[in-house]
Amino acid sequence: MNVASIFSDMPGDRPCLLFESAVSSYAEVRAAAAGVRARLEAEGVGRGDFVALILPNGPDFVTGYLGVLSLGAVAVCINPMLAAAEIAFILADSGCRLALAEGEVAGWLSLSGLRVVDAGAPGGGGPWSVEDVPDAHPAAIVYSSGTSGRPKGVMLSHGNVAFTARSKVRYMGVTGADRLLLFLPLHHCFGQNAILLPGLFAGACVVLQRRFDRAAVLRSLRADGVTMVFGVPTTFLALEGRIAPADCPAVRYWFSAAAPLPLEVEERWQRHMGLPIHQGYGQTECSPFATYNHAHSLRRGKVGTAIDGVELRIVDPVDGRELPPGEAGEVVLRGPNVMLGYLNRPDDTARAIRQGWLHTGDIGRLDAEGYLSVEDRLTDLIIVGGRNVYPAEVENALYAHPAVAEAAVYGVADPFLGEEVWANVVLKPGAGVGAQELEALCRSSLAAYKVPTAFAFVDALPRNPTGKILKRELRAAAARPSAQDPAGREPGAAPGVGLETWVRDWLGRHLNLSPDAIERDRAFAEYGLDSVLGVALARDLAAPLGRPVDLTVVWEASTLAGLLARLRETGAASAGACAVPAAT
Structure with a gap:
């Protein structure tokens, strides 16, 4: 079936999307998607063509996605917050015919010569119609970072996507009366297939937000009748202690995925909120x-049993032998949820899917009742606030500096983000470079959440007898209580430097902006400061202030003026050069 056909029979007067206080019915969303389809057809787009969706969260992404799929074309979903070089690589790798984009992104894409269609342009497209395609026809390509340092396009079929949506509806019990809160990025598989499409398949209303903003989430929970909430572990850490059952009277269901949820958080949430945080396991693949x-039959600390239609095994990662319950090994699975493969990468596909089994690269174990616990990774994948970072991609950026002889990028456990990115660097003889210069180099070509938060300059990297860098040793060393932060941690403010200047410089460096461009009353989110960078800023503020601050203070304040005022109110700023000036 064509996934877009889900709209064909939905009652037109039923609310479909709630976005920034505006409600769109299923009939209105159908009409807008038909308009996108008509504009694409006018551009010559047809069955099998690749169309880039470079859009933020909003109704335009939803109608653009459905418009593309209705034609039998393929939606190539790209994070609009990626660096220009990263977007350019994906466009070239996928061979997109054109892009659905808006705002500044649409402007520079047009200048690059790519044909761009305004996703939000008004215009009727006639009656809603859908091209019939087989289940094996590609529906969407979602890019994830590759082990070689280049992103890989995961090809998901209409059958893959429909199977997941139906399964989610069944297991989560979604009905047409539900309201699903969706603030996770729609360009990501989680947002698309595990929240948006199940909501639409059930005829529910999706309460859509641009991003996670704690204050906006709390307002929505109180005012919008939200019944189901989906997040990553960082979401629940950010809400914990600031929410009570009375703040979300209609919520009946909480769900976390994309990264391990700490057992302590799971148990505290159950005690305080009276409802569990449900979990599942999966990958984009x-x-x-x-x-x-x-x-x-909820099992705390576990991610559940295989859903119907999916087979799950634990195998020895060396010889592929299936292991008995209780033994740890690689998680492998097969079923109608497994991707078609990686776009243009047959060798990578062959390594990932062997004899029909997807090798996940995760280490886990099954108990006697078939419940899975995921404990480690075979790969060196880093998960920062639910977002995947492959070390090789970051290492490639570091190797672009002429002073770098070797680099090893690895994840270090972080209680708020899950992990943060650290880098150990060996310099060439006689060469010199500072942490800030390497940080700036990374920021010029990588999304902000991939940039290392700390650099250590070392004489050598640990290796095994065959020469492979032992990143497990680096992670273990960083986890030891006596371990010191690498030398590249954010420095304190220089004598005589005010905190406002320090924050402006920090934001300018991390967002590739002039410090003078940061307006005191403009929301940080408008500059591209996401939740991961917000935590990083809060953590780094400890240096100029001389004491730690609440890691959610940046989300609470939301603007430069608000942040300075909040720090002044809490007495976090010390007297002297770094005293917080009064807001003007």
């Missing part, structure tokens, strides 16, 4: 739903 921790 399996659409991304493979296991579910069932409400009728």
Whole structure:
């Protein structure tokens, strides 16, 4: 079936999207998607053509996605916050015919010569119609960072996507009366396939937000009748202690995925809120739903059993031998959720899918009842606030500096983000470079959440007898209580430097902006400061202030003026050069 056909029979007067206080009915969303389809057809787009969706969260992404799929074309979903070089690589790798984009992104894409269609332009497209395609026809390509340092396009079929949406509806119990809160990025498989499409398949209303903003989330929970909430572990850490059952009277369901949820957080949430945080397991390569921790027999600390239609095994990562319950090994799975493969990468596909089994690269174990716990990774993948970072991609950026002889990038456990990115660097003899210069180099070509938060300059990297860098040793050393932060941590303010100047410089460096361009009353989010960078700024503020601050203070304040005022109110700023000036 064509996934877009889900709209064909939905009652037109039923609310479909709630976005910034505006409600769009299923009939209105159908009409807008038909308009996108008509504009694409006028550009010559047809069955099998690749169309880039470089759009932020909003109704335009939803109607653009459905308009593309209705033609039998393929939606190539790209994070609009990626660096220009990263977007350019994906466009070239996928061979997109044109892009659906808006704002500044649409402007520079047009200048680059790519044909751009305004996703939000008004215009009727006639009656809603859908091209019939087989289940194996590609529906969407979602890019994830590759082990070689180049992003890989995960090809998901209409069958993959429909299977996941139906399974989610069944296991989560979604009905047409539900309101699903969606602030996770729609360009990501989680937002698309595990929240948006299940909501639409059930005829529910999707309460859509641009991004995670704690204050906006709390307002919505109180005012919008939200019944189901989906997040990553960082979401629940950010809400914990600031929410009570009375703040979300209609919520009946909480769900976390994309990264391990600490058991302590899971247990505290259950005690305080009276409802569990449900969990599942999957990857983009399996659409991304493979296991579910069932409400009728919830197991804390586990991610559930295989969903119907999916087979799950634990195998020896060396010889592929299936292991008995209780033994740790690589998680492998097969079923209608497994991707078609990686776009233009047959060798990578062959390594990932062997004899029909997807090798996940995750280490886990099954208990006697078939419940899965995920404990480690075979790969060196880093997960920062639910976002994947492959070290090789960051290392490639570091190797672009002429002073760098070797680089090893690895993840270090972080109680708020799950992990943060650290880098150990060996310099060439006689060469010199500072942490800030390497940071700036990375920021010029990588999305902000991929940039190392700390650099250590070392004489050598640990290796095994075959010469492979032992990143497990680097992670273990960083986890030891006696371990010191690498030398590249954010420095304190220089004598005589005010805190406002320090914050402006920090924002300018991390967002590739002139410090003078930061307006005191403009929301940080408008400059591209996401939740991961917000935590990083809060953590780094400890240096000029001489004491730690609440890691959520940047989200609470939301503007430069608000941040300075909040720090002054809490007495976090010390007297002297770094005293917080009064807002003007």
